Amino acid sequence: MHANPSPLTARRSGPLKGRVRVPGDKSISHRALILGALTVGETSISGLLEGEDVLNTGKALRALGADVERTGAGTWRLHGVGVAGFAEPAAPLDFGNSGTGCRLMLGAVAGCAITACFDGDASLRKRPMRRVLEPLERIGAHTLAANDGRVPLTLAGARDPIPIVYEPPVASAQLKSAVLLAGLAAPGETVVIEAEATRDHTEKMLTHFGADVRVEPHGAHGRRITLAGQPELAPRPIIVPADPSSAAFPLVAAAITPGSDVLLEGVMLNSLRTGLIGTLVEMGTAIERLNARVEGGEEIADLRVRGGALRGVEVPAARAPSMIDEYPILAVAASFAEGTTVMRGLKELRVKESDRLAGTADMLRVNGVTVEIEGDDLFVAGRGRARGGGLVATHMDHRLAMSALVMGIASEQPVKIDDGSFIATSFPDFVALMGGLGADVA
């Protein structure tokens, strides 16, 4: 896939106007398919993100014996195999660009007495899997072959999974989720103790499907999650809300283009995902939450955003888990603010779809913005406007690609990207949706 790079250019555009709905949440979409596949009976899903990452998770689940069927636009039907019920796949499972798909499925497979090979594209082949394999081995899985803790790797699931008490060394919802998914197959209680709370979609959805999950506060910012093993998961319909990490792109595009007035429909506002929105408000953006409601167990609202002047702010490290995927687009907003924005504690950005810390700094630099990386902190010297004119290297990273195009919409000169094809991993209609708001991207 993506044999042919597809360059794109964004040009300075007038105020953005309109009402749009961004696609379904990527984290929830992966989990809906995986938990549906671990349930006995029929699970129906609406609003599923039909991006390549999620489609690859669906294909992997089919190869493991689940019945996964698309019944319409965003609507899917699954017949699951039950906890620990996966069949051994005939061929390697290909997760493409997706760390979430790969890591969550490592956990789901680790509780089954089967052997499976996990692989992905050149970006995924560089990403650390040891962090996940280490607890999964404590549960009883074995890594048979791994390329220095990376994919391609072969995992033999546990015959008799052991419940563990696990304290992740990094704040990672993928790591937490892998352990909980493996723990489903173990007798007794699997416990994950997080020093910093990360997105809790796995816990919420497990509860939705009838598992016994207890969540208690732990320390100042953490949580202790206790899962009772070997539940019988009962099928329940799932409605996937709009992805705040995708909404981030039209949100910032409107924020940095004076005179813009955009309404984003039905955006999920789980407080473990809203760091960017709070930060933009601190920077001076007018964001209104309208028609707030709860759907499918998640808080959602329509967001009205209006463009205007922004000021630089300091973003503390403790905020990182709630906006971990939003730093590239926040750095774009920071370029158009007056004054310096400091973003602290960005170590995890180095192991995303690309080294996003370096990639973000390079994206701004080629477009005339002054940036510094000091340790794990990023400093962006905003001047209220950006020159643009750069060609941005996207390194197989969808979020760098979309961030650079948003930058081009408000820069003095056009911004080009070397390859827009990876945008399809998370936001297939990005170019059309932005065009509908009046952005010049082609």
Ligand code: S3P
């Ligand atoms: C995700 C967790 C985050 C995030 C990723 C999606 C998830 O990764 O960056 O895009 O769905 O659990 P980490 O858990 O590695 O921080």
